[in-house]
Amino acid sequence: MRRTVHGLTMAARGSNLAQVIFGLVFLLAGLTGMAALIAVTYGDSAASQALALRLGLTLSLLLSAVAQTLVLLGAWLLWRSNHRER
Numbered sequence: 001m002r003r004t005v006h007g008l009t010m011a012a013r014g015s016n017l018a019q020v021i022f023g024l025v026f027l028l029a030g031l032t033g034m035a036a037l038i039a040v041t042y043g044d045s046a047a048s049q050a051l052a053l054r055l056g057l058t059l060s061l062l063l064s065a066v067a068q069t070l071v072l073l074g075a076w077l078l079w080r081s082n083h084r085e086r
Contacts, residue, residue: 019081027074033067 037060040048052060 016081016084019077023074023077023081025074026070026077030067030070030072030074033063033070037064037067 040051040055041060043049043052055063
């Protein structure tokens with residue numbers, strides 16, 4: 001007989017924990033990327049202005065899209081780990 005915790009088998013609980021960990025990692029990576037882009041774009045220092053010009057519009061938009069995708073993926077993984085099939 002398999003051991004269960006709150007109706008979940010231990011294997012399901014482990015995959016749920018993995019979803020939470022990966023969800024948090026993706027969410028934090030995306031939020032950090034967006035915060036860095038905002039700091040570079042709106043920064044007043046010469047270094048941030050130089051980096052903003054070096055990145056250019058295309059690369060800035062691409063990095064923003066990647067960061068937003070990471071946030072959505074992380075939020076989805078966290079939601080999915082909380083709303084498991086019953």
